Amino acid sequence: MSSPFVVAVDGPSGSGKSSTARGVAQRLGFAYLDTGAMYRAVTWALLQRGVDTGDASAVAEAAPAVRIVSGTDPGAPTIHADGTDVSVQIRGEDVTAHVSPVATVPAVRGLLVQLQRSVIAGCAADGIVVEGRDIGSTVAPDAPVKIYLVADPAARAARRAAETGATDTAGTAESLARRDRIDSTRAASPLTRADGSVEIDSTHLGLAEVVETIVGLVQEVR
Numbered sequence: 001m002s003s004p005f006v007v008a009v010d011g012p013s014g015s016g017k018s019s020t021a022r023g024v025a026q027r028l029g030f031a032y033l034d035t036g037a038m039y040r041a042v043t044w045a046l047l048q049r050g051v052d053t054g055d056a057s058a059v060a061e062a063a064p065a066v067r068i069v070s071g072t073d074p075g076a077p078t079i080h081a082d083g084t085d086v087s088v089q090i091r092g093e094d095v096t097a098h099v100s101p102v103a104t105v106p107a108v109r110g111l112l113v114q115l116q117r118s119v120i121a122g123c124a125a126d127g128i129v130v131e132g133r134d135i136g137s138t139v140a141p142d143a144p145v146k147i148y149l150v151a152d153p154a155a156r157a158a159r160r161a162a163e164t165g166a167t168d169t170a171g172t173a174e175s176l177a178r179r180d181r182i183d184s185t186r187a188a189s190p191l192t193r194a195d196g197s198v199e200i201d202s203t204h205l206g207l208a209e210v211v212e213t214i215v216g217l218v219q220e221v222r
């Protein structure tokens with residue numbers, strides 16, 4: 001089996017990675033992998049076990065026992081932790097507040113990067129769109145198309161608040177900024193623009209325009 005064509009999509013919180021990556025995968029008939037959901041699922045499982053997510057040693061000790069399974073259909077992505085469908089729970093406030101510290105722990109990153117590479121290698125489709133923070137830099141540095149997706153903090157907060165129905169846009173903006181801070185300053189594979197990536201600023205672009213731009217980049221090199 002030949003290896004799938006990988007499209008890496010990285011960027012800060014709420015920049016539109018998931019919606020864009022799913023749209024690109026659906027347009028191209030590719031699979032889709034949401035690696036943020038994997039970090040969230042581990043965090044959910046650790047919270048269920050009562051692990052202190054601020055204690056890196058406790059997180060590193062407990063994480064290897066967590067079983068994560070990702071479904072890669074872009075029309076209906078799924079995520080299970082220890083056999084439980086956690087797609088709703090991982091979007092809740094509790095997991096969102098704890099996930100960034102968990103994602104700083106090198107042992108967690110090592111486990112999930114290995115799992116992500118095995119999902120990519122086992123992908124049955126011709127290609128896979130993988131989104132996260134370290135896809136172009138660490139998980140799939142040889143990906144032929146790498147995107148670094150950004151949007152102004154105010155646009156990101158307004159979109160996220162519209163999605164969740166939150167009226168406290170300032171609180172939403174602070175939550176995004178806090179995650180960006182932790183994600184981009186951690187020692188282990190921090191959020192960064194990967195070598196060879198194309199930066200797309202979606203602040204003034206609709207979702208369909210961003211999707212078509214990326215599909216065009218894939219078609220140029222494929």
Ligand SMILES: Nc1ncnc2c1ncn2[C@@H]1O[C@H](COP(=O)(O)OP(=O)(O)OP(=O)(O)O)[C@@H](O)[C@H]1O
Pocket residue numbers: 011012013014015016017018019020036159160163202205206207208210
């Ligand atoms: N280009 C765009 N124009 C308008 N709205 C957008 C655009 N891209 C994404 N959105 C909306 O912005 C919100 C955040 O998008 P999305 O969840 O895809 O971001 P994300 O980067 O995956 O977030 P996170 O890092 O928190 O997982 C969603 O409501 C989505 O519909």
Ligand SMILES: Nc1ccn([C@H]2C[C@H](O)[C@@H](COP(=O)(O)O)O2)c(=O)n1
Pocket residue numbers: 013014035036037039040099100103131132133134135179183
């Ligand atoms: N490849 C990845 C994917 C995600 N993370 C971190 C970043 C966030 O703190 C958290 C949740 O991600 P989201 O669902 O908001 O995209 O996981 C990471 O470090 N590396």
